[in-house]
Amino acid sequence: MNDIPFHHSLHVLDDLCKGCTHCMKRCPTQAIRIFGGKARIFSERCIDCGQCMAVCPNHAIEIEQDTFEQLQAYTYRVAIIPAVFFAQFSDTFTESQICRALYDLGFTHLYLAETGVDILNHLHVDEPNHTSMLISNYCPAVQRLIQIRYPVLLENMSRIRPPAQITALFARSELAEACDSIGIYYLTPCAAKIAQIKTLGSEDNNLFQGVINFDTAYNKIRTMLTKNKKSYEDDNTTTFFFPLCTAKASQWSLVKGQSSNKTGRTLSVDEMHNVIEFLEQLEQEEENNLDFLELDACAEGCPGGILTVRNRFLATERLRHWSKSLPSQLPEYLIKRIDKQKDILMENLYLETPQPKEILKLDLDRAKALHKLEKVQQILSVLPLIDCGLCGPPTCKALAEDIAKSEASIRQCVVLKLKDPKELNSLAKIWGERTIGSTVQKDDQA
Numbered sequence: 001m002n003d004i005p006f007h008h009s010l011h012v013l014d015d016l017c018k019g020c021t022h023c024m025k026r027c028p029t030q031a032i033r034i035f036g037g038k039a040r041i042f043s044e045r046c047i048d049c050g051q052c053m054a055v056c057p058n059h060a061i062e063i064e065q066d067t068f069e070q071l072q073a074y075t076y077r078v079a080i081i082p083a084v085f086f087a088q089f090s091d092t093f094t095e096s097q098i099c100r101a102l103y104d105l106g107f108t109h110l111y112l113a114e115t116g117v118d119i120l121n122h123l124h125v126d127e128p129n130h131t132s133m134l135i136s137n138y139c140p141a142v143q144r145l146i147q148i149r150y151p152v153l154l155e156n157m158s159r160i161r162p163p164a165q166i167t168a169l170f171a172r173s174e175l176a177e178a179c180d181s182i183g184i185y186y187l188t189p190c191a192a193k194i195a196q197i198k199t200l201g202s203e204d205n206n207l208f209q210g211v212i213n214f215d216t217a218y219n220k221i222r223t224m225l226t227k228n229k230k231s232y233e234d235d236n237t238t239t240f241f242f243p244l245c246t247a248k249a250s251q252w253s254l255v256k257g258q259s260s261n262k263t264g265r266t267l268s269v270d271e272m273h274n275v276i277e278f279l280e281q282l283e284q285e286e287e288n289n290l291d292f293l294e295l296d297a298c299a300e301g302c303p304g305g306i307l308t309v310r311n312r313f314l315a316t317e318r319l320r321h322w323s324k325s326l327p328s329q330l331p332e333y334l335i336k337r338i339d340k341q342k343d344i345l346m347e348n349l350y351l352e353t354p355q356p357k358e359i360l361k362l363d364l365d366r367a368k369a370l371h372k373l374e375k376v377q378q379i380l381s382v383l384p385l386i387d388c389g390l391c392g393p394p395t396c397k398a399l400a401e402d403i404a405k406s407e408a409s410i411r412q413c414v415v416l417k418l419k420d421p422k423e424l425n426s427l428a429k430i431w432g433e434r435t436i437g438s439t440v441q442k443d444d445q446a
């Protein structure tokens, strides 16, 4: 599983892309280049954080997803719903009405992703053989970031399955007693989860048959609830079957939601640029005395996911407000259901340690990497160091690294071209032309 290449959920639409560089400047892993006036994503560097999609003013980055029609391939159609989905709606709509609409859209069973937190607590699951600082494995974009940029931290990552996976295991285990055609779909607030679920052979790919994006589900449900207001309001008299978790578990996807379930010294950092800044500085620290580190790619945690529709602060407030109506302990009937599946859950609690994908190195061979590093320094000494981004890469250093790896040419520097075209030709002869285009998602048209 660990050698499987990342699947990616985001793609540039050439027809709409204007080469404006907004996405390139925002990308936290420098995965985007502008070639031939169009954005290109270096797939090996992309962690599917979705920041590029969020800032594109031309809607030129599309995201993949499954459809509600695909559900019909299964007899039992299961939705695993993160609690923050309910917080996308204003108080006009009750959780019960939203659940009824999900049933009307084709799901036959609903589970809360955060029930997995309660299952893990109920089973008293401990981290296997761990003494140093533990890093949460909840956010898939952060996990990908650590795999490509901070591989030394991989041994600190939690090996306990994230709650949504535990809930999916639980759902399949209890439903398999009655049916062998089960499709489990995750409602996702972020691009990284789509990428994980669509990565063939991954744990998420084995557990989930598909994924429905928050914004799509929200728009459908809101239209249904608004158009058929009376009929859904009448159902307020009887509470529609509602999946359950405890008040504390319901806040798992908020900033500090995971930390508050841990003992010892904990720290939470949210928003990808903060996460990167923190991890860069962490490398310099001699010691940090932390027991648990919670890292969220999105600002405010999952309420800030790129597929959410609501102001993340209001969504956070609604989720906190709703959690006050949830029980502090799991009800007896749910404990009995969990205990019934205990054996299968206990056998599948842990994940393998993720493997590094050190693509940001100049070369895997140490001697060649040192040679390329020297080349980068030489190239940097002639570049203007103004990080204009007009050359295609986001910074002069990124251009120098691309040239050293034969993925770019010094000819791309617009400033040098204007200053001394002849000199540029001789530098291009020394440092070479771009020869590699295969690492980008589409062929380079430059």
Ligand code: SF4
Residues within 6 Å of the ligand: 012, 016, 017, 018, 019, 020, 021, 022, 023, 024, 038, 039, 055, 056, 057, 058, 059, 060, 061
């Ligand atoms: S932000 Fe990126 S994808 Fe969007 S138009 Fe600008 S260059 Fe193209």
Ligand code: SF4
Residues within 6 Å of the ligand: 010, 026, 027, 028, 029, 030, 031, 032, 041, 045, 046, 047, 048, 049, 050, 051, 052, 053
């Ligand atoms: S999804 Fe994130 S890492 Fe990937 S290209 Fe977009 S901004 Fe960069």
